[in-house]
Amino acid sequence: MGKDRHLHRTVLAYVNQMFQQISGINLITYYAANIYENYVGLSPFISRILAACNGTEYFLVSWIPVFIIEKFGRRSLMLFGAVGMSLSMVVLAIANSINEGKSADERNTAAGIVAAAFLFVFNSFFAVGWLGMTWLYPAEIVPLRIRAPANALATSANWAFNFMVVMITPVAFSSIGYQTYIIFAVINAFIIPVTYFFYPETAYRSLEEMDTIFHKTTSVFDVVKVARELPRRFGKNGELLIDYNDTEEAAAHGGARRRSSAGAGATGGVHGSGAGFGISNVGDKVRTKNVENVDTPSGGGESSVDEKGVEK
Helix, strand or coil, rough: CCCCCCHHHHHHHHHHHHHHHCCCCCHHHHHHHHHHHCCCCCCCHHHHHHHHHHHHHHHCCCCHHHHHHHCCCCCHHHHHHHHHHHHHHHHHHHHHHHHHHHHHHCCHHHHHHHHHHHHHHHHHHHHHHHCCCCHHHHHCCCCCCHHHHHHHHHHHHHHEEEEHHHHHHHHHHHHHHHHHHHHHHHHHHHHHHHHHHHHCCCCCCCCHHCCCCCCCCCCCCCCHHHHCCCCEEEEECECCCCCCHHCCCHHHHHHHHHHHHHHHHHHHHHHCCCCCCCCCCHHHHHHHHCCCCCCCCCCCCEEEEEECCCCC
């Protein structure tokens, strides 16, 4: 996979976008009015009003993570959203199972109200945990050199699974009814452990720190542990906590430079002049160029110097 673990990081970005869509958000976004009318039992007019209110509430709640994402971090919000979405789907399955197959007069009013309300609740959990997260997290986890292609690939997952969910939802509702919600409840429950065990926290991390985390990672299973144990270089207000020169990465690079310098010195000694001065050929040439006369200790006479700078 390589030291930079480009494939690992690209897969995390791709799956992150996929999770956003298979959570079932577009089951509600596209079909809210239809659900309110045909499965909750509301009138067409009220169904459309509620669908519009649902979208408006969805937009307003989506502003919440803008103000709390740095405080709570990416992982916490994704986990919070997945737990809430899974539970919301469970409640929707139960509420819709009560009224499924019944006429408008036979339907349980309380179950209908719960079903209508939890479409709003699901949207709220999604807006906080996953709406904007899947556009931020992939950009933070991949290095600059592959950011464009990696995020292009991840975005393709968003649209591919968006298409899949939108196309299968009407078929699922007509075939298995309320059990459609159970499927999405299970999917959202599956997202929880995957996020917890495989997605490292990126809050307060620079791109260089993310590189360090993946350089120290040996498998897909230990990246979260490595990220948790590696001290942050920057504080919550952007202040520098650990200078780069004090990091393990700098120490490793410094050691490599010292070894390189030592190797260069050894090479110079081997290729030095035959006069035994232990200096390189470059040094001999400089010395030959700059030295023209050498004073003798006996009488101020001049002695000539040969081409290697050795007094005759």
